[in-house]
Amino acid sequence: MPADASPLGFRQRPAKPLLEVDRLRKTFSHAGAAAVERVSLALGEGELLALLGPSGCGKTTTLRMIGGFEDPDEGSVAFEGRDITHLPPEARGIGFVFQDYALFPHLSVLDNVKFGLRKLPRAQAQARAEEMLRLVGLADLGKRRPHQLSGGQQQRVALARALAVAPKLILLDEPFSNLDAKMRVETRQEVRKLLKETGSAGILVTHDQEEALALADRIAVMDAGRVVQMGTPDEIYRNPVSEFVANFIGRSNILTGTANGMNVQTAFGNLPMSRAANGAVTLAVRPEQIMLDADPNGAAIITGREFRGHDQIYWVQEGDDCLIVISGPGQQHAIGTRVTMRICDCVVPLT
Numbered sequence: 001m002p003a004d005a006s007p008l009g010f011r012q013r014p015a016k017p018l019l020e021v022d023r024l025r026k027t028f029s030h031a032g033a034a035a036v037e038r039v040s041l042a043l044g045e046g047e048l049l050a051l052l053g054p055s056g057c058g059k060t061t062t063l064r065m066i067g068g069f070e071d072p073d074e075g076s077v078a079f080e081g082r083d084i085t086h087l088p089p090e091a092r093g094i095g096f097v098f099q100d101y102a103l104f105p106h107l108s109v110l111d112n113v114k115f116g117l118r119k120l121p122r123a124q125a126q127a128r129a130e131e132m133l134r135l136v137g138l139a140d141l142g143k144r145r146p147h148q149l150s151g152g153q154q155q156r157v158a159l160a161r162a163l164a165v166a167p168k169l170i171l172l173d174e175p176f177s178n179l180d181a182k183m184r185v186e187t188r189q190e191v192r193k194l195l196k197e198t199g200s201a202g203i204l205v206t207h208d209q210e211e212a213l214a215l216a217d218r219i220a221v222m223d224a225g226r227v228v229q230m231g232t233p234d235e236i237y238r239n240p241v242s243e244f245v246a247n248f249i250g251r252s253n254i255l256t257g258t259a260n261g262m263n264v265q266t267a268f269g270n271l272p273m274s275r276a277a278n279g280a281v282t283l284a285v286r287p288e289q290i291m292l293d294a295d296p297n298g299a300a301i302i303t304g305r306e307f308r309g310h311d312q313i314y315w316v317q318e319g320d321d322c323l324i325v326i327s328g329p330g331q332q333h334a335i336g337t338r339v340t341m342r343i344c345d346c347v348v349p350l351t
């Protein structure tokens, strides 16, 4: 871990932030608790950040305050070094793609993309809109109306329209929520490629951990109005700080133990930890960190199994602990088989 990084990742700051959000707070008058509570984050040029968390945790409200669609009670938003906290959306120079795409139904696809380019000379606007449609793979569909396109195509039109004005930052509020599972996977890779090609930074709101892991350079995990951890997908997956994060991103087994520096004594032996701790600790162990060896004298027994093709999930009981284990397709154990469990790699102490 770099010297300036905290385990929560809050001090990870791009060298020259494009966007700086400082302790934003928002309470809706008739609601009790704050919807957003002191959220701070920084975003570098061209960086993709995902705001990830369960329904109602404050992701959209945070995004709307950055975009200027909601006025914060406290805190500030700076973009390219300029305080934009109370500027209207159109004065911020930030692009926005809404959940429902918000395309104009009476305009053609091409005219939808041209909409933000009204200040350019007509020929230039036409050329730019055609270029954007080519970039999103819809060059042949410019004459159609939005209702004559699939959900994924409409999504790409919305993106082309937002990117046409070359914003340095684009805000995406659950942009894939109307797409089916296959289309989601394809479209999110296209969107990532497109943003990287145009050099636009992006903030994506999602409650889908797989989407955040696949798309973002960094993830801010939110719970009850607060950012509870920030880091790269890899850091967050490998080093969750709390039981909430460990279970929200992937699956985890939660064990207890007695820590002594970088090691911890558990019911499964003495194990290395990813960071130092002392005394009673709660630990996260990923299902793929556990190896199963068939052993007639083993202390554990397979109680459940789910075949998934590329791997399989086992539920394994040992004493009072029921652990979830993910093994490769080669390892086959029938329900009722006695096994020995081995935990590989470091376990993670939680707060």
Ligand SMILES: Nc1ncnc2c1ncn2[C@@H]1O[C@H](COP(=O)(O)OP(=O)(O)OP(=O)(O)O)[C@@H](O)[C@H]1O
Residues within 6 Å of the ligand: 028, 031, 035, 053, 054, 055, 056, 057, 058, 059, 060, 061, 062, 207
């Ligand atoms: N205009 C509003 N008036 C009153 N309460 C609101 C308003 N907008 C949001 N809230 C409340 O603020 C909290 C955060 O809402 P927000 O939409 O930001 O959450 P979210 O994480 O984006 O959820 P989802 O994933 O379901 O869209 C929720 O409790 C919500 O009910």
